[in-house]
Amino acid sequence: xxxxxxPRRSYxxxxxxxxxxxxxxxxxxxxxYGLKNKRELWKxxxxxxxxxxxxxxxxxxxxxxxxxxxxxxxxxxxxxxxxGLLPTEGxxxxxxxxxxxxxxxxxxxxxxxIRKGLANSFGQARQMIVHGHIYLxxxxxxxxxxxxxxxxxxxxSYNPASPYTDEMxxxxxxxMPEAPRAMETAEPAEVEVPAEMDESPAKEE
Numbered sequence: 244x245x246x247x248x249x250p251r252r253s254y255x256x257x258x259x260x261x262x263x264x265x266x267x268x269x270x271x272x273x274x275x276y277g278l279k280n281k282r283e284l285w286k287x288x289x290x291x292x293x294x295x296x297x298x299x300x301x302x303x304x305x306x307x308x309x310x311x312x313x314x315x316x317x318x319x320x321x322x323x324x325x326x327g328l329l330p331t332e333g334x335x336x337x338x339x340x341x342x343x344x345x346x347x348x349x350x351x352x353x354x355x356x357i358r359k360g361l362a363n364s365f366g367q368a369r370q371m372i373v374h375g376h377i378y379l380x381x382x383x384x385x386x387x388x389x390x391x392x393x394x395x396x397x398x399x400s401y402n403p404a405s406p407y408t409d410e411m412x413x414x415x416x417x418x419m420p421e422a423p424r425a426m427e428t429a430e431p432a433e434v435e436v437p438a439e440m441d442e443s444p445a446k447e448e
Contacts, residue, residue: 254285255292276348277357277365283388287347290390294323298339305336326350327393352379352399353387359399361407367414376405 257265269281278284297319304312316336324331328346329338348354353368356377362368369387371377377384379391380398391399401407407415 254282254289256285272344272348276351276354277369278348279369279387284344284348286388287344287351290347291342291344294319294328294339294342298336302336325392325394326390327396331393347390350390351387352377352384352389352391355391355396355399361399361401363414371407376402376407378402 259265269284272278272284273281297315301312301316301319305316319339320329320334320336323329323339324334327350328342352372353365356362356368356372357365361377362371372387373385375383375385378398378400379389380395383402406412409415
């Protein structure tokens, strides 16, 4: 378990730190979803990597007719269904393998606050969550990266004690914000990468 004063890291870092194309892609994703830093992206990638690893192992065990693997596969698909990554019915282990990191990022509380029209920007959404202005299933949640379950999504609302409940609040959004549409249609911003990054040999992950 380790010393509770020194918790284990909850994400894996890239195996090669100086890959120009990967760095550009990461910066584009960080900007697109309003993440605080790359660590939040790496956490989502680690969650997805673990789900894919479980799916591959279960598929190998199912080929040998292992009964316990069938139960574990059903539990894995049910878990993905609960957090909104896959449909609740008809999903297969192959569907887990084709999921992208955006599937995880779209289930973050910060992203869903934007999609529900409770904030005008990702920065405002993060601030509202951290400052306790957002309620989820009747409770205050202050973690922007919280993965929202399918049953919790409809319960996202303003904290009843928050000044944002006043429709005349100057910072309250009027209707659906532009950010969700911008996320789907806007082209990624160009990011300059130092020349030495592009010249270094890339290592396949």
